[in-house]
Amino acid sequence: MAFVSARRSAVMVRIRRCSNSSRSAGSSTRAATKTKTILVLAAAASGLGAASAFGLGASSSPLIGRALAAAATTSSSVAGGGGEGERRTVTTMTAKPSNVFVAGATGRLGKRVVRELLLDGMEVTAAVRPDSLPKANTLFADKAFMPEGLSSKLEVVGVDPESEFELSKAMEKSQSVVCALGASESEPFNVKGPYQVDGKLSQKLVLAAKETPSVKHFILVTALGTGKFGWPASALNLFWGILSWKRKTEKALIDSGIPYTIIRRAPGGMEKPGDDFEQTHNVRVASKDTLFGGVVSRLQVAKLAAAAVVAPDSSTNKVMEVVAEDLAPKKTYSDLVESARDDQPDETWKNKLSPDQYYVLRMGGTEPSFTSPLNKEKREGVFVCAGCGQELYDSSTKYNSGTGWPSFFAPVSEEAVRVVREGGLFPRREVRCSNCDGHLGHVFPDGPKPTGLRYCMNGVAMGFKPKEDMAERETA
Secondary structure (H helix, E strand, C coil), X not given: CXXXXXXXCEEEEEEEEECCCCCCCCCCCCCCEEEEEEEEECCCCCCCCCCCCCCCCECCCCCCCXXXXXXXXXXXXXXXXXXXXXXXXXXXXXXXXXXXXXXXXXXXCHHHHHHHHHXXXXXXXXXXXXXXXXXXXXXXXXXXXXXXXXXXXXXXXXXXXXCHHHHHHHCCCCXXXXXCECCCCCCCCCCCHHHHHHHXXXXXXXXXXXXXXXXXXXXXXXXXXXXXCCCCHHHHCCCCCHHHHHHHHHHHHXXXXXXXXXXXXXXXXXXXXXXXXXXXXXXXEECCCCCCCCCCCHHHHHHHHHHHHHCHHHXXXXXXXXXXXXXXXXXXXXXXXXHXXXXXXXHHHHHHCCHHHHHHHCCCCCCCCCCCHHHHCCCCEEEEECCCCCEEEEHHHXXXXXXXXXXXXXXXXXXXXXXXXXXXXXXXXXXXXXXXXXXXXXXXXXXXXXXXXXXXXXXXXXXXXXXXXXXXXXXX
16 A cells, blocks of 8 residues: 655655456456555655545536437446445444545545545545656645645555556555546546546446445535436536436445445536635535535535545435535534435425425426416415425515515515525525425515515415414414
8 A cells, every 4th residue: 555654755655556357257356466666756845745536637517518428328337326246234434534535636626625634634545547646746745735744644546547456455444435536627628528537437436445345434526416407407417418427426326335425516616716715605505406506615615525524423324415605604514514414215205295396395496487376365374385384474575576476575584594696607596495495486686675675486385374374273
């Protein structure tokens, strides 16, 4: 395995050359390995190490183009579901791991993940293509980026990312794996990029982790929209099918049996926000298949990933969707991980809601205008969430906006709903139930006094409790 010398003047990297040509299908026999040692010099005064993972770039924004049918055909053996063999049974870790394997560590997200893990006291093993070692050394020799002294716990391993055998050998002392791989945003017209990186290589990493007994936790960074259809997923999938490949990798991880944490970051939102974005925008974490758009910085995603690694008992088997908003309350990253809901089958919602309610509340759809009976509701009472029953709007704030959807100028309280700033070409402010996180509608700055706001709601996402019914229950 790789090792870092105690001397700060140099980093010793031992690269495994693992041959698996003699392994037959289904065989557990491992061939002999060839090794060689490469000395990567670092500045003596810097005290910094070298790290990289494949040199493929961080988890990136969607690329422009149309998904290739040929790529889907050639990848049938890659994304067949849960990978080869039986589902692995793994006991969930309850303590912080001692060593973390990071794939994608030379990327813009990955290098931040490495730094945050080191700052949290972890030993980090970074997988690197052999020819990327000089680049890795330069990357982590920046004193402004990497605090002095962290290199003592940083290891680099040369490995072929297409070899499950070499990957497994490289991570054999790691308890956690972080995959920050993503098609390079510097190659927007590489039509096979998402298939190769977000699909093939990421899934090989999952299969390698499945075959490595020491690995007890796998953290995968993907993107919002992987579990959705329609806008914006349909548009983003025109970009060489990137969300489709990410979704298949998510499925491969879940089916592998390894305790997992999937972090879906805002698609297309990681290019512009810098590391100072967290000074004005706080992270919000939602349950799976909830968010549609937004922005978040790479540093914020990296800190969330590191928090998930540090607390496996709180983060395993969760799908966390993450954005950063100026209106979100400030929370620690450990609290965000703790508060995220466990990844459970969505059958509960499907059984509880009608198809139309499920489409709007859980999938973020929009009902046709002038179709809801609540649009004409004029009785005194309270409008409630159809998903959980939480009170949302008093009838005294309802007015006829002429849009064909029930409209209000204020909720019953600021705590009743959550306003989310959406991203995309035409950004809007989405309104969600603060209790069950169900999608309700949007708010616009063209309403009547005293607020000047128009809360334009989907009627199917709400119920109505007449005042007389509430009075009868209170006296009963």
